[in-house]
Amino acid sequence: MIRSFKAELVKLRRRRVAVVAIAGALAFAVIASTAVLLSATQTEAPGDRGTTIASLSEAGGATEAFALGISFTGLVVLVLFIANFAGEFSQGTIRTLLMRQPRRLGLLAGKMGALLTFVAAVLLLAEVFTVAASAAIAPSQDVATGSWFGMDALGQAAGDYGTALLGVASWALLGMAIAVFVRSIPVALGIGIVWAGPFEHIIQDSWTSADRWFPGLLLESLAVGGTDEVAFGRAVALVAVYVAIAASAAAVVFVRRDVTA
Amino acid sequence: MTNAITLRGLTKHFDRRAVVDDLTIDVPAGVVAGFVGPNGAGKTTTMAMLLGLVKPSGGSGRVLGEPLDDPSAYLGRVGALVEAPSFYPALTGAQNLAVLATAAGQDKSQIPELLELVGLAARGDDRFRSYSFGMKQRLGIAAAMLGDPSLLILDEPINGLDPAGVHEMRGLIGRLATASRTVLVSSHVLVELEQVADWLIMIDDGRLVFHGPASELLGATDANVAVAPEHADDLEQLRGILAAAGHVTQAFDDHLEIAVDDSDARGLAAALNRAAGEGGIVLAELRVTGATLEDRYLTMVKNGGDR
Numbered sequence: 001m002i003r004s005f006k007a008e009l010v011k012l013r014r015r016r017v018a019v020v021a022i023a024g025a026l027a028f029a030v031i032a033s034t035a036v037l038l039s040a041t042q043t044e045a046p047g048d049r050g051t052t053i054a055s056l057s058e059a060g061g062a063t064e065a066f067a068l069g070i071s072f073t074g075l076v077v078l079v080l081f082i083a084n085f086a087g088e089f090s091q092g093t094i095r096t097l098l099m100r101q102p103r104r105l106g107l108l109a110g111k112m113g114a115l116l117t118f119v120a121a122v123l124l125l126a127e128v129f130t131v132a133a134s135a136a137i138a139p140s141q142d143v144a145t146g147s148w149f150g151m152d153a154l155g156q157a158a159g160d161y162g163t164a165l166l167g168v169a170s171w172a173l174l175g176m177a178i179a180v181f182v183r184s185i186p187v188a189l190g191i192g193i194v195w196a197g198p199f200e201h202i203i204q205d206s207w208t209s210a211d212r213w214f215p216g217l218l219l220e221s222l223a224v225g226g227t228d229e230v231a232f233g234r235a236v237a238l239v240a241v242y243v244a245i246a247a248s249a250a251a252v253v254f255v256r257r258d259v260t261a
Numbered sequence: 262m263t264n265a266i267t268l269r270g271l272t273k274h275f276d277r278r279a280v281v282d283d284l285t286i287d288v289p290a291g292v293v294a295g296f297v298g299p300n301g302a303g304k305t306t307t308m309a310m311l312l313g314l315v316k317p318s319g320g321s322g323r324v325l326g327e328p329l330d331d332p333s334a335y336l337g338r339v340g341a342l343v344e345a346p347s348f349y350p351a352l353t354g355a356q357n358l359a360v361l362a363t364a365a366g367q368d369k370s371q372i373p374e375l376l377e378l379v380g381l382a383a384r385g386d387d388r389f390r391s392y393s394f395g396m397k398q399r400l401g402i403a404a405a406m407l408g409d410p411s412l413l414i415l416d417e418p419i420n421g422l423d424p425a426g427v428h429e430m431r432g433l434i435g436r437l438a439t440a441s442r443t444v445l446v447s448s449h450v451l452v453e454l455e456q457v458a459d460w461l462i463m464i465d466d467g468r469l470v471f472h473g474p475a476s477e478l479l480g481a482t483d484a485n486v487a488v489a490p491e492h493a494d495d496l497e498q499l500r501g502i503l504a505a506a507g508h509v510t511q512a513f514d515d516h517l518e519i520a521v522d523d524s525d526a527r528g529l530a531a532a533l534n535r536a537a538g539e540g541g542i543v544l545a546e547l548r549v550t551g552a553t554l555e556d557r558y559l560t561m562v563k564n565g566g567d568r
Binding site: 003004006007010011014016091092093095096097098099100101102103107256258259260 | 309312313314315316332333336339341343344345347348349350351352356359360361363364365366404407
């Protein structure tokens with residue numbers, strides 16, 4: 001597993017990948033900070049879950065844009081992980097790797113571990129950039145930043161980071177599982193996008209309890225720290241069950257199936 | 262002589278069809294073994310089973326002394342190029358080799374030397390997607406050579422190469438074959454295989470047709486004596502002379518061929534020359550050709566081609 005982890009890092013440590021990751025984190029920070037701070041209102045309207053100038057001025061205000069912004073990236077993460085894993089099958093590189101690392105479970109775990117480590121680093125970078133961008137924009141929106149840089153703010157930042165990482169890792173594992181089952185990039189992407197995108201939301205329109213059970217909707221609730229309908233704890237617990245089942249099934253399939261392409 | 266590969270009753274079914282059927286072979290250590298068979302005969306599936314990519318439905322085997330069902334015990338000493346060379350298009354040749362060396366826990370310092378070996382030293386820092394097919398194939402050989410393997414498995418390494426590429430690859434395979442390394446190479450270009458293989462495995466429809474020393478297959482075969490008169494008009498008269506002498510000939514547009522045991526071929530050629538001269542016929546051509554691997558292949562494999 002360690003070898004596979006290191007082998008994946010050889011790919012991720014390239015300068016081009018670093019530049020793209022940094023640029024992406026920076027773009028995310030600017031867009032999220034700008035959108036959240038510019039749309040902040042003076043007072044919270046009834047039923048409105050948006051941010052206010054007052055809430056942004058609290059200790060968690062520094063990472064509010066990060067937390068809200070990251071909740072919209074689930075589908076992107078799903079797509080990236082599907083493309084990465086299914087690409088290994090489509091290109092035949094999984095065959096090349098298995099001839100070097102025949103312990104299949106170790107190969108899968110090592111690769112996944114390296115990608116999640118990379119994602120964790122990019123998330124951290126995105127959070128730091130978002131705080132910086134928010135701090136730069138805050139004065140123009142009359143948002144006080146006095147509470148942003150104390151221990152309370154650090155705790156809030158750590159919590160937001162943990163929630164973001166949990167959500168992103170869950171999307172990533174689901175993406176990996178779909179890719180391992182299907183092995184074709186277009187088919188896996190189709191399944192992933194249709195399921196997590198329109199399918200669950202269409203069902204949600206006619207079945208109000210859908211957000212309490214469907215993985216994509218639960219992940220949306222998890223990303224925002226829970227909703228009125230779905231508590232954070234329930235979202236975490238059910239997502240963990242779904243992810244564990246999907247990842248275990250993918251591991252079994254990956255270990256047992258012949259590699260013929 | 263120890264065996265690099267021993268297979269006993271190896272079988273693989275896809276759905277209900279036997280792709281490899283009760284295959285029992287030995288490949289001695291240190292030989293270059295040619296693996297011959299029509300498309301769909303089961304060569305690639307057999308190689309995939311040797312490499313742990315495909316699990317056998319039945320049978321057993323040993324590779325480099327280790328059981329076939331524990332590929333992790335021997336794959337560190339095996340290098341392989343199976344089907345098309347598959348690498349990451351966005352990575353350079355050297356980076357691709359670094360990924361594989363790292364995955365296998367091997368030293369990356371050997372990479373420049375391997376790129377040099379396959380003639381890619383000047384292109385090692387170029388992306389894989391910019392490589393020609395021949396270069397991709399050579400990078401595949403370099404990847405197979407990571408860790409200086411004791412067993413090299415090459416599946417159709419010259420497939421798709423132009424004549425210059427075939428020539429290069431033949432030379433490369435020759436350089437890779439050393440006394441301490443066994444090479445198992447499959448190819449449809451039998452002329453090429455004939456030049457490098459000293460051990461042959463022939464399968465058809467998943468079943469073994471022949472396996473053993475190449476000399477045993479090629480040496481114990483008939484030869485042909487081809488004889489052509491200077492003037493085509495003399496062909497029938499020449500045929501009559503040879504028939505009178507008890508030879509069965511096969512007529513072509515401008516020459517006759519006589520199948521004969523290899524040990525008698527030179528004597529027969531001399532006798533034919535003498536008989537033709539006595540009959541007043543001047544020969545424009547008289548040559549003895551041994552049976553080629555292709556001849557034997559076509560004889561032994563019932564359909565003798567792509568199916």
